[in-house]
Amino acid sequence: MKIAFFSTKPYDKEFFEKYNQTNELAFYEVSLNESSAKLAEGFDAICIFVNDKINVSIIEKLAQAGIKLIALRSAGFNNVDLDAAKKANITVVRVPAYSPHAVAEHAVALIMTLNRKTHKAYNRVREGNFSLEKLIGFDLFQKTVGIIGTGKIGEAFARIMLGFGCKVVAYDISQNQILIDLGIKYCSFDEVLQQADIISLHCPLTDKTLHLIDKQAIAKMKNGIMLINTSRGALIDTPAVVEALKTKKLGYLGLDVYEQEANIFFNDLSEEILVDDTLARLMSFPNVLITSHQGFLTEEALTQISVITFNNITAFEQRKKSGNEVLI
Ligand code: NAD
Numbered sequence: 001m002k003i004a005f006f007s008t009k010p011y012d013k014e015f016f017e018k019y020n021q022t023n024e025l026a027f028y029e030v031s032l033n034e035s036s037a038k039l040a041e042g043f044d045a046i047c048i049f050v051n052d053k054i055n056v057s058i059i060e061k062l063a064q065a066g067i068k069l070i071a072l073r074s075a076g077f078n079n080v081d082l083d084a085a086k087k088a089n090i091t092v093v094r095v096p097a098y099s100p101h102a103v104a105e106h107a108v109a110l111i112m113t114l115n116r117k118t119h120k121a122y123n124r125v126r127e128g129n130f131s132l133e134k135l136i137g138f139d140l141f142q143k144t145v146g147i148i149g150t151g152k153i154g155e156a157f158a159r160i161m162l163g164f165g166c167k168v169v170a171y172d173i174s175q176n177q178i179l180i181d182l183g184i185k186y187c188s189f190d191e192v193l194q195q196a197d198i199i200s201l202h203c204p205l206t207d208k209t210l211h212l213i214d215k216q217a218i219a220k221m222k223n224g225i226m227l228i229n230t231s232r233g234a235l236i237d238t239p240a241v242v243e244a245l246k247t248k249k250l251g252y253l254g255l256d257v258y259e260q261e262a263n264i265f266f267n268d269l270s271e272e273i274l275v276d277d278t279l280a281r282l283m284s285f286p287n288v289l290i291t292s293h294q295g296f297l298t299e300e301a302l303t304q305i306s307v308i309t310f311n312n313i314t315a316f317e318q319r320k321k322s323g324n325e326v327l328i
Pocket residue numbers: 075076096097100103148149150151152153154171172173174202203204205206208209230231232256257293294295296297
C-alpha cells in the first residue's frame with residue numbers, strides 16, 4: 001500500500017523503514033492539518049501520531065483524496081473524530097499496546113527525579129558545586145501511591161511501585177483481578193485522592209475524564225502531594241494545578257503530556273518566543289518537571305509500534321481484521 005506518514009521525526013523514519021516489507025512510504029514532517037491534508041492525495045492510507053487532530057473537515061479532505069485507512073501509531077485515539085471517519089467509510093486502526101513498560105517506567109523516572117532532584121544534582125556537580133542544600137527527598141518505601149486507570153500501563157506502573165515497598169490504591173471503572181491478587185486495593189476516586197502521597201494518571205482521555213483533576217479534586221488531596229501525568233494533558237485542568245502549586249497544596253508535578261502540547265512538544269523551539277503563558281508559568285516552578293511526551297520513546301516500544309502498524313495495514317489490505325480497529 002501507499003502510506004503517507006505525518007508528523008514524522010527521524011526515529012519514526014528509521015524504525016518504519018527498518019520494518020517495512022512491501023509498502024511504499026512517504027514521510028512528511030508536517031502535522032496533518034487543513035492545508036497539509038492535500039499531501040494525502042494519491043495514497044491509500046495515512047499514518048498519524050498523537051497531535052495530528054483529525055476533525056470532520058480533515059476527514060472530508062482525506063476521503064476526497066481517496067484515503068481508506070487511518071493508522072494511528074499510538075494507543076490513544078482521542079484526536080480522531082471517529083463518527084466522521086465512520087461516515088466517510090474510513091477505517092481507523094491503532095497500536096493498543098506496544099510497551100506499557102516504556103510509559104510506566106517513564107512515570108517512575110518523573111517520580112524519582114522530582115523526589116531525589118537528580119536533575120539539579122547533575123548540574124550542580126558539573127559546575128563544581130558539591131553542596132547538598134535543598135536536595136532532601138523522601139523514602140518511597142511505605143508511601144501510598146494512587147493510580148487512576150489500571151489497564152496495561154497502570155498495571156506495569158503498579159508492579160514497579162509495589163517493588164519499592166509502596167502501598168498501592170487504585171481507581172478504575174473496571175477492576176484488574178491481577179492487581180487485586182497482588183494486593184492492590186480498589187477505592188472510590190475520592191478515596192484515592194484522599195489517601196495517596198503520589199497520584200499517577202493512567203486512564204484514557206474521554207468525555208468523562210476531561211479535567212478529571214480539577215480544583216475540586218485537588219482540594220480533596222493531601223497537602224504537598226506529588227501528581228504525575230503521563231497519559232493525556234487534558235486529564236488535568238492546568239490553571240487549577242498552577243494555582244495549587246502557588247498555594248503549595250501541590251508539592252510536586254511531573255508531566256509528560258500537556259493539554260496544549262500540539263505545535264510545542266516534539267519541536268525544537270529553543271530560539272523561539274514561548275507564547276503559551278500557562279506552560280511558561282509551569283516551567284518556572286522548581287518542583288515541576290516536564291518532559292515532552294517521551295513516555296513511549298524506547299527501542300522496544302518503537303519496534304512494536306512499527307511492526308504492529310504494518311500488521312494493521314496488511315490486515316486491512318487483505319480485508320482481514322487485525323483486532324486493532326477503533327470501533328464506535
Ligand atoms: P488501557 O486501555 O490498557 O487502560 C486504560 C484504563 O483506564 C482501563 O483499565 C480503563 O478501564 C480505565 N479507565 C477508562 N475510563 C476511566 C475512567 N473514567 N476513570 C478511571 N479509569 C478509567 O490503556 P493503557 O495502554 O494503559 O494506556 C493508558 C493511556 O496512556 C492511554 O490512553 C494514553 O492516553 C496514554 N499513553 C501515553 C503515552 C506516552 O508516551 N506518554 C504512551 C502510550 C499511552
